[in-house]
Amino acid sequence: MPQQAFEKIGVIGAGSMGSNMAMLFAENGLHVSVFDVKAQNIDNLAPVFRDGLEPELHSRIVSYKEYPPFLDSLGGANVPKLFVLSIPHGSAADKVLEDIDNYLCTGDVILDGGNEWYENAQRRQKALQPRGISYISMGVSGGYQSARRGPSISPSGDRDALQKVLPLLERFAAKDPKTGQPCVANLGPAGCGHYVKMVHNGIEQGILGIVNEAWEIMYKCLHIDLDEISEIFGKWGEEGELRRNFLINIGAEICGRHHPDGPPSHVVNEVQDKVVQDADDSEGTGIWSVMEAARRHVSAPTIASAHFFRIASADRAQRLMVVHNLGESIGAARKQHVEDAARGEFLEDLRLAVYCATLASFAQGLNLIARASEDEGWGVDLASCIRIWREGCIIRSEYIADLLQPLLEKEGKVTNVLTLKRVGEEVARTIPALRRVVQRTLEWNAHIPTLSASLEYYKYCAGKHLPSQFMEAELDYFGAHSYDKKSEGAGEVKKGKHHVEWKRA
Numbered sequence: 001m002p003q004q005a006f007e008k009i010g011v012i013g014a015g016s017m018g019s020n021m022a023m024l025f026a027e028n029g030l031h032v033s034v035f036d037v038k039a040q041n042i043d044n045l046a047p048v049f050r051d052g053l054e055p056e057l058h059s060r061i062v063s064y065k066e067y068p069p070f071l072d073s074l075g076g077a078n079v080p081k082l083f084v085l086s087i088p089h090g091s092a093a094d095k096v097l098e099d100i101d102n103y104l105c106t107g108d109v110i111l112d113g114g115n116e117w118y119e120n121a122q123r124r125q126k127a128l129q130p131r132g133i134s135y136i137s138m139g140v141s142g143g144y145q146s147a148r149r150g151p152s153i154s155p156s157g158d159r160d161a162l163q164k165v166l167p168l169l170e171r172f173a174a175k176d177p178k179t180g181q182p183c184v185a186n187l188g189p190a191g192c193g194h195y196v197k198m199v200h201n202g203i204e205q206g207i208l209g210i211v212n213e214a215w216e217i218m219y220k221c222l223h224i225d226l227d228e229i230s231e232i233f234g235k236w237g238e239e240g241e242l243r244r245n246f247l248i249n250i251g252a253e254i255c256g257r258h259h260p261d262g263p264p265s266h267v268v269n270e271v272q273d274k275v276v277q278d279a280d281d282s283e284g285t286g287i288w289s290v291m292e293a294a295r296r297h298v299s300a301p302t303i304a305s306a307h308f309f310r311i312a313s314a315d316r317a318q319r320l321m322v323v324h325n326l327g328e329s330i331g332a333a334r335k336q337h338v339e340d341a342a343r344g345e346f347l348e349d350l351r352l353a354v355y356c357a358t359l360a361s362f363a364q365g366l367n368l369i370a371r372a373s374e375d376e377g378w379g380v381d382l383a384s385c386i387r388i389w390r391e392g393c394i395i396r397s398e399y400i401a402d403l404l405q406p407l408l409e410k411e412g413k414v415t416n417v418l419t420l421k422r423v424g425e426e427v428a429r430t431i432p433a434l435r436r437v438v439q440r441t442l443e444w445n446a447h448i449p450t451l452s453a454s455l456e457y458y459k460y461c462a463g464k465h466l467p468s469q470f471m472e473a474e475l476d477y478f479g480a481h482s483y484d485k486k487s488e489g490a491g492e493v494k495k496g497k498h499h500v501e502w503k504r505a
């Protein structure tokens with residue numbers, strides 16, 4: 001029997017995501033109650049909702065500074081309620097669940113829309129399930145603009161509860177402009193929705209690094225002015241391999257944005273070169289993606305290099321001490337003179353290099369999801385991940401989605417995206433451009449941790465004879481770690497059978 005759909009939703013956490021989702025829920029026919037721990041945050045919402053919503057919807061959202069009236073507005077302690085949490089990861093959600101515990105009852109559904117560590121989500125789901133309360137691990141992507149207009153959503157958890165809320169989430173989610181399909185899918189059991197969102201952010205971190213490096217090469221090395229870079233990014237984002245690539249599209253807008261008042265100046269030029277959200281622990285997904293890749297033995301150097309670059313960027317004061325110690329020239333990108341004709345050719349190489357490296361970031365992320373899904377028995381469908389990332393999210397990239405979705409749908413279970421024939425053809429077609437860009441920009445001393453790591457990734461993944469032959473011998477020399485012999489074929493991922501007494505102890 002179909003369950004009665006919810007008519008009300010309680011949004012807990014009225015920050016940039018929560019407040020915008022509240023308005024979108026109101027537009028999707030729900031009565032919305034909003035709560036935040038800080039009274040000031042609730043006071044700040046009044047003008048936001050007044051200006052952001054059509055007048056006839058104003059009465060659909062009511063904000064609360066205390067839990068009891070907030071929870072009563074949703075029906076109180078004995079009526080099944082729908083919540084969405086949009087708060088920082090970690091202890092905040094545990095505190096919320098503790099605070100509202102007396103009001104929770106069988107049939108309640110809690111959508112955790114934060115960037116949560118998947119094991120926290122699994123723990124909460126396990127604790128609430130015996131009481132008939134469904135905790136849904138719900139990745140939400142696309143930043144606050146998408147929270148307002150339609151995000152990409154990766155929910156997972158109790159199947160019946162998800163069945164009940166999926167029609168609402170399908171209305172709420174971004175729609176693929178090609179097919180009109182909502183960018184949401186039930187990804188599997190508890191925790192994996194947050195895992196997929198974590199990896200989305202890992203891939204995002206890789207692409208942010210790649211685009212960042214392309215920007216420096218154009219701006220600092222080739223001395224292209226920002227308005228022209230805006231046009232270049234604009235063209236890249238219109239057609240070809242980078243079409244409708246969100247981070248390229250917004251790169252065009254960022255480079256073209258001038259201060260409206262005063263003498264002409266670009267906003268991006270006043271931005272300090274620090275990315276701090278990993279280092280101040282406000283965001284965990286980048287860190288966890290790197291940890292998970294290492295823990296599950298999945299090679300993900302594009303994602304990891306972008307991450308370590310960000311960490312080094314965060315503490316500018318410490319960096320300046322290193323600059324003082326090592327000298328300025330070591331870390332400074334150098335200006336180059338490139339003839340006009342050669343410049344066009346180089347920019348085309350750069351465009352393809354950005355694509356080739358972006359494909360590496362996707363491959364690494366998908367391989368990580370595949371491995372985690374296998375380890376945990378989640379059964380995550382990689383094609384569904386690509387489908388829900390087609391619109392509304394930060395890593396949306398039409399060409400890559402058009403390439404990967406049909407391949408993954410056809411193949412079903414894939415453990416390594418680089419083994420797919422069409423992906424191989426794409427890498428073969430574009431890696432020469434990536435190689436040329438890395439080669440030249442290395443000479444220019446540009447910062448290219450992510451581009452160069454992506455090149456090396458392809459090189460070692462496609463290496464028939466790796467120098468690790470020598471590494472294995474060294475490991476055997478000092479650690480008696482033993483090795484497999486070439487004559488024995490590929491063998492398993494297991495300790496070898498042979499040891500040589502290289503030197504007596």
Ligand SMILES: NC(=O)C1=CN([C@@H]2O[C@H](COP(=O)(O)OP(=O)(O)OC[C@H]3O[C@@H](n4cnc5c(N)ncnc54)[C@H](OP(=O)(O)O)[C@@H]3O)[C@@H](O)[C@H]2O)C=CC1
Pocket residue numbers: 012013014015016017018035036037038041086087088089092093095096113114115116140141142143144283
């Ligand atoms: N910003 C983005 O682009 C995206 C963010 N996310 C995730 O969504 C979640 C919310 O992000 P965002 O809106 O950007 O963050 P904000 O900091 O803007 O909002 C979080 C809100 O939750 C409040 N809060 C903190 N602790 C509690 C609590 N225990 N109970 C109730 N409210 C609480 C905060 O109050 P206070 O002001 O006191 O801190 C704040 O108002 C995070 O998990 C984030 O990682 C997901 C996708 C995109």
Ligand SMILES: O=C(CO)[C@H](O)[C@H](O)COP(=O)(O)O
Pocket residue numbers: 115140141142143201202204205277278283285286394
């Ligand atoms: O979740 C997000 C987008 O999807 C948030 O924007 C988040 O802040 C991204 O952080 P990071 O780049 O550190 O992963």
